[in-house]
Amino acid sequence: MFPQDNDYKDEIFKTVFEDAYHCFVVVDRHGFVTYMNNSYCQFLNVDKDSVIGQHVTDVIENSRMHIVAETGIEEIADLQYIRGNHMIANRIPVRANGEIVGAVGTVLFRDTQEWMSMNSHIKDLLLELEQFRKQKRGQFEATYSLHDIVGSSEKMSELKEKVKRIATGDVSVLIRGESGTGKELIAHSIHHLSERNTKPFVKVNCAAIPEHLLESELFGYQEGAFTGAKKGGKPGKFQLADGGTLFLDEIGDMPLSAQVKILRALQEGEIESVGSTHLDKVDVRIIAATNQPLEELLKKQTFREDLFYRINVVQLQIPALRDRPEDIPVLAKYMLHTITQRTGKRIDDFNKEVFSCFQTYEWPGNARELENVIESAVYLTNSECIQMEDIPDRLKRENKNLDKVGNLKQLMADFEKKTIVQALSNTSGDKQKAAELLQIGKSSLYEKIHKYQL
Numbered sequence: 053m054f055p056q057d058n059d060y061k062d063e064i065f066k067t068v069f070e071d072a073y074h075c076f077v078v079v080d081r082h083g084f085v086t087y088m089n090n091s092y093c094q095f096l097n098v099d100k101d102s103v104i105g106q107h108v109t110d111v112i113e114n115s116r117m118h119i120v121a122e123t124g125i126e127e128i129a130d131l132q133y134i135r136g137n138h139m140i141a142n143r144i145p146v147r148a149n150g151e152i153v154g155a156v157g158t159v160l161f162r163d164t165q166e167w168m169s170m171n172s173h174i175k176d177l178l179l180e181l182e183q184f185r186k187q188k189r190g191q192f193e194a195t196y197s198l199h200d201i202v203g204s205s206e207k208m209s210e211l212k213e214k215v216k217r218i219a220t221g222d223v224s225v226l227i228r229g230e231s232g233t234g235k236e237l238i239a240h241s242i243h244h245l246s247e248r249n250t251k252p253f254v255k256v257n258c259a260a261i262p263e264h265l266l267e268s269e270l271f272g273y274q275e276g277a278f279t280g281a282k283k284g285g286k287p288g289k290f291q292l293a294d295g296g297t298l299f300l301d302e303i304g305d306m307p308l309s310a311q312v313k314i315l316r317a318l319q320e321g322e323i324e325s326v327g328s329t330h331l332d333k334v335d336v337r338i339i340a341a342t343n344q345p346l347e348e349l350l351k352k353q354t355f356r357e358d359l360f361y362r363i364n365v366v367q368l369q370i371p372a373l374r375d376r377p378e379d380i381p382v383l384a385k386y387m388l389h390t391i392t393q394r395t396g397k398r399i400d401d402f403n404k405e406v407f408s409c410f411q412t413y414e415w416p417g418n419a420r421e422l423e424n425v426i427e428s429a430v431y432l433t434n435s436e437c438i439q440m441e442d443i444p445d446r447l448k449r450e451n452k453n454l455d456k457v458g459n460l461k462q463l464m465a466d467f468e469k470k471t472i473v474q475a476l477s478n479t480s481g482d483k484q485k486a487a488e489l490l491q492i493g494k495s496s497l498y499e500k501i502h503k504y505q506l
């Protein structure tokens with residue numbers, strides 16, 4: 053009981069919650085932060101006012117608070133990796149009138165020194181455990197989370213919101229976007245935010261496996277199934293991903309024979325390994341990715357319509373880098389930071405001219421191309437700031453052309469015309485499909501076709 057009829061209620065509350073060593077956070081049933089105490093804000097180095105109302109996954113690395121607020125299942129003494137350390141977290145659902153209304157989380161540590169010695173001990177043990185796990189599972193883990201996806205343009209913010217909404221639950225997701233836009237990164241993040249995040253994340257690159265090996269790669273094989281088969285057989289990616297997520301990258305390159313089997317696995321939850329006489333039950337969530345126009349493949353009958361509808365329950369479209377130039381500076385700085393951390397080089401900025409080149413270049417290879425350009429510049433440069441001579445000529449050429457043309461209106465019209473011609477050619481002249489591809493209305497497309505006399 054509090055002393056003196058709760059006279060000091062506020063002071064006690066302040067001491068227990070605000071200034072205690074323990075970190076406290078409260079989220080609502082959708083995972084949005086409603087309270088965070090001073091210790092937690094200091095520890096995370098965030099501003100107290102600005103965290104309120106943010107989604108907890110945007111504030112706390114690897115948080116599972118939103119999952120507890122959704123499932124109502126408490127998690128006690130769970131190890132959570134935050135800011136380079138393993139902390140011990142308790143997450144408890146809050147109920148009111150029989151319904152879950154949110155969750156309270158605490159991160160426990162007494163003082164940094166004590167924690168550091170305990171943490172290094174745990175780190176050693178975890179490292180050892182990790183080695184065993186990796187040997188056992190062959191590194192089937194999602195290494196990236198939503199925190200690794202840099203970009204605050206409206207398009208990327210909307211995308212990240214959508215990722216958060218669809219991550220929990222088992223709905224199949226189709227991620228679309230040009231090469232190098234970050235499709236794999238998004239797939240990792242979905243897995244990370246889902247209830248399956250303690251289970252394997254297994255990637256299959258459908259384009260990289262020869263057709264005759266794809267079936268055994270996906271579904272495994274039994275001992276003696278074919279000449280050269282391993283003793284004891286081999287599990288396939290579906291078995292390895294059981295309970296977790298299977299990421300089918302470049303699904304547009306999947307041969308028809310494998311498509312039938314995948315469909316059965318998704319519909320019935322059953323697979324048949326090569327040489328087996330029985331079916332095995334599997335429980336996997338499918339995330340597929342492609343940069344191919346699947347609708348075109350349906351028409352050409354190289355992609356099954358039933359499989360398309362099965363995997364296309366939720367679609368995420370990742371915008372090309374050229375369509376969100378405001379993300380380029382922050383992405384470039386982030387990449388520079390990670391590359392210099394890895395290589396130990398002391399380079400901390402870009403020359404202004406380099407930035408302006410970055411923003412006018414088309415980036416056909418998207419974020420991957422940007423990453424490669426920065427990585428090569430880091431190796432080439434002699435200064436602490438990336439200079440024009442450190443970046444490839446192709447980036448400068450586009451910039452010069454732009455200077456020469458000068459007339460922005462004309463330049464934009466040329467680009468629009470070129471893009472429409474390209475869209476019409478990609479869709480074999482189908483205007484409805486071209487409008488969908490360009491994400492504009494059909495009547496707007498007709499107007500532009502008329503305007504450019506196409």
Ligand SMILES: Nc1ncnc2c1ncn2[C@@H]1O[C@H](COP(=O)(O)OP(=O)(O)OP(=O)(O)O)[C@@H](O)[C@H]1O
Binds near residue numbers: 383
């Ligand atoms: N928004 C982003 N923030 C940080 N890094 C990014 C972002 N988008 C992409 N990257 C980086 O760019 C590289 C390419 O990303 P990723 O492999 O996910 O692209 P992809 O669309 O799957 O490519 P592909 O279609 O060629 O398989 C990776 O190194 C990734 O870390």
